[in-house]
Amino acid sequence: MAERSFAKEVEQLRIGAGQEFRGEGILAITKALLECGVGYVGGYQGAPISHLMDVLADAQEILSELGVRFEANASEAAATAMLAASVHYPIRGAVAFKGPVGVNVASDALANLASGGVTGGAMMIVGEDYGEGSAIMQERTHAFAMKSQVWLLDPRPNLTSMTKAVRDGFELSEATETPVILELRIRACHVHGAFEARDNQRPPLSVKDALSAPRRSTERLAMPPFAFRHEQEKVSKRWPRAVEFIMENGLNEFMGPKAGKVGIVLQGGMYNTVMRSLRRLGLADLNGNSQIPLYVLNVTYPLAEAEFLSFCDGKDAVLVVEEGQPNYIEQAFGSMVHRKGLPTRVQGKGYLPMAGEYQPDVMLDALSGFLADNGVPAADPRQRAPNDTAAPPVPDLSAAVPVRTPGFCVGCPERPIFAAMKLVDQKIGPHQIACDIGCHLFSILPPFDLGGTTMGFGLGPASNGAFDGGGERRPISVIGDGGFWHNGLATSIGNAVLNQSDGVIVVVDNYYTAATGGQDIMSSRAENPTRATNNSIAGAVKGVGVKWVREIDRTYDVTKVRDTLTEALTTSVKGPKVIVASSECMLNRQRRERPQRAAAIGDGKRVVVPKFGVDEDICTGDHACMRLSGCPSLTMKTLDDPLRDDPVAAIDDGCVGCGNCGEVADAAVLCPSFFQVDTVHNPGWFERWYARVSTRAIAALQRRRAKKRLTFEKAEMA
């Protein structure tokens, strides 16, 4: 079960021609796929494309009505390999994953697919995790399109353009027998907007029917001698046909006046930011009417040379707005102009920064600089920077505002694992720690500060390969359950077995791919009617030959995690030592249990709700507990006491009673100020009676002592 349910929203997928669709970009893409008569869909979750996978999972009823097959693929490679169904069969298929990391994983299948080409339209929808809020390294998917000769669509980020790009993409793919990539930036995936819907189409040939009449043609096989022919065919046939198709069907757009001294060429995805900057410069209005000629590349690969050269005609200079580096598009355009001997100057990077996201202020500076240099009248300065005109100075707060890094959620079951690891480090000495991709990567940030590398999904243990031989202290690596099934079982665990690794591998099992939004995987504990779950990680690990395996079924037991880690680091057993530490992702668990709990309490059932607290008189304000926690719910407060300089620990109402505070205080021998208080809803008669008796006896003892001593009662705060 995913973190977010789209069960309500997917009903919109049924609407027909003429009706208005309102919703998130990802949902609109799904609708467009159905309108295009897609025969099968799949992909692998990851921001910003996770919701597409969630939407598809929640839309299975509608998909099956239409005869569309949906696979939750094991990885991006598996997803792209699935597009093989479009190689021989005239069936449209689409898969989604994040870029560029997913494209990296997919690239083996992508190269094979691209070589032989396709019969049915094949589309990879890539959510580009680039710029602010990104969780990964910053690269471009563009290079993959170029090296494999597949076409890259980068539509304007509104629902109408994005859904049109899905239609155009399939047609382009079929016309050129080439797979296409539809690239969507992170905000476009989550943009809320509207477009006019069309009727859904059943696939003309379903994958089920295709099985009745298998087809093959060695011509499509990506191996010599055909592969040599494919290489020639790519440049002599498919590419020119693609350029023709793009121009004939007007996939790229010319906007604004035809003539002008200057023009702007932009990736479709940059359109809204460019238009807002032009509006601020007084050169465009809110409805997209520009006074500067624009050439919008909804297809950024291949480039249509004739279109570009005609755009340059009569212009002194054009600015190429191309986000990311290297600047492939600008280089290509520069070379076209040079070959043609045109006087037009092609500019881009320089006015725009070489690297980094093109945020509005960057774009505004670049456009105003370019336009000013080329003699376009300067715009109203009040419009450009309204806060420049007689605005009172704003105090500099850069030193006052603390950096807020992300971290483990309240009650996260991974926190105690790293608390234990930190305790082990403190006891035995620092270890070489390799991390992986997933929520557990937060271990590299405060308060844990553990681990220094991450080489890719499922590659944590593999990235410790050079240390497999061992040394004074064993290397530790971390891998999540998501990475484990994605790639890790063979690439990391198998690798460690084969090479007789001396290292310790911690598999963090939280029952989901939690970082991507809680999608089910093979070892998820939930019963899922359309997926086979509940497959054992430990079983798989043993199956590939690991001899030393320990399972921890409650990660909050910090003492046990610490002792198990210590055992793994000191045992004389040869070969990799694998610890599978399992507890359910708290975010998903709360989402699942809260409504159930409320219902049970309403039904009069006995329910125990735990919460932690801190005795403020006992806490000395040293914050050692926080250096082993970082829980958002474990915070601080200033006591109303002139004798105390430092704030004490306090637990806020967000606490879910996971137990980490108490367990850490115990394992690290911190202090006795933590207490757990369980509220018992609908207690039984015996429980009530026992509580009443205890409370009375206790109150009598308390009165007895209070009578013999002085007590100072602070007026309780309201």
Added chain:
Amino acid sequence: MSEHPRHFTPARTDDDGLITLAILAVGGQGCGQLTDWIVAIAEANGYRAQSTSVPGVAQRTGATIYYIEMAPDTGAEAVFSLMPAPGDIDIVVSGEIMEAGRGIERGFVTPLRTTLVTSTHRVLAISEKLVPGDGRADSAVVLAALDQAANHLVAMDMERVAAENGSHITNCLLGALAGSGALPFERAAFEAAIRASGRGVGAALRAFGDAYARAQNGAEAEMPAVAETPEPGIAGPELLRREWAALAARLDALPDPARAMAGAGLRKVVDFQDLRYGALYVDCVLRGAEADRAAGGEAQGWTYATALAKHLANALCYDDIIRVADLKTRGTRFARVRAHVQADDAAVLAVTEYMHPRAEEICGLMPAALGRRIEASPRLFRLLDRMVNKGRRLRSGRLPAFVLLYGLGGLRRFRRSLWRDRVESAHREAWLTLAESRLNRDYAMAIATLEARRLIKGYSDTHSRGHSKFDVVLAGLALVEGRRDAADWARRLMDSALNTPELSAVEGTLATIRSFADDKAPA
């Protein structure tokens, strides 16, 4: 007649009526819901709207931004931006005060156009919590800047308003936004969005209404409440209360700032032990005040006497098992636990205490001679440690565990004859003597000596590390004493001890001091 915002003025004079709105939040605050509401309100009231966000890891407790643009629906497509631009935002809604500060820093809040609607409460960042001393960023700096930075400001502690109404902060944010008048929609339009969401509507509307009213009534820049401290009441047998009055009266001899501090100190000491222990405290503070006077303390604002009153009280009230057991078994503490989970007197609670005593603590609980003997013998000490050193979870709401803790708390009357008291007394006396001996030579150094006591806190390992830091600071003070920049070095020693958990930082400062102190050994 429908209700209109009090001072409704169009947020800006653009012909196309574009309104830009950024929501700055801490991941997990629920501002995705707020975003959906605002879009729905705009669309239901003749506007086209677009929202974007960047879901992903930043939403796991990091700083995150949602962005909305809207314009009157003229039938034509509008091209909305997907990203907020500095200097171009009409409304900034912030779920936390430092996020409002970040909005100002990033240029989203500008004096000529931005309406800033912010909660003034704090959600601490992890970096602020890790410091052994007080690492919290000062929100007063940001609070002071809000009014200057924004064109129109609505600021209130919305977390409190939400809690008072038993609801969630997003309802208050929406209420404050509606009340600010920055959006051209009527109150009923906002309330309709809350009603449509369908969960906890009653409480949500109350929270909305409360925040709306505060925003309308110009509860601008409402600062977080600072409660006045009332003098605590005193309860107990008549005889003890009379003795207390006599003892407390002796403090009247103290000069002003020290007297208030000593009052709090005396209460703490008597609460910890008894009136005799309190008398010890009073004697010592009065003697210290005399010494302060002799050293010209009046001109220094009686800093020495005040610091003595504070740190001596803390030194006298060391954290032993008896104190922990005593505090955990009090009636007031039981009431506080109930309040913590908002439980009434009838509710059934189960309270578990997390304790982990070691041989050190048990030794401290023994009669002085025995405790000393065991601690002196590594073999006996290890044996004892093996017996006691383990995590113990006590159900203090049940009689067996309560009686155990109650009994331990009752050992209070023997405390002065136990081994821990000997250790603490010796340490305290040495520290006091050192401070007093410095008083006549170097007033600032004497204060620094007293203040080093702040480093001793926590339990077990943390406590011993605190002791080590204390020793390092005192060693450093001894080296710099007599130098002109001694006070400066004293501050550096304390800062490095308080800002870094590890001992190494303050040892580094000491090493630096050594490097120059050894060159020119002071006479």
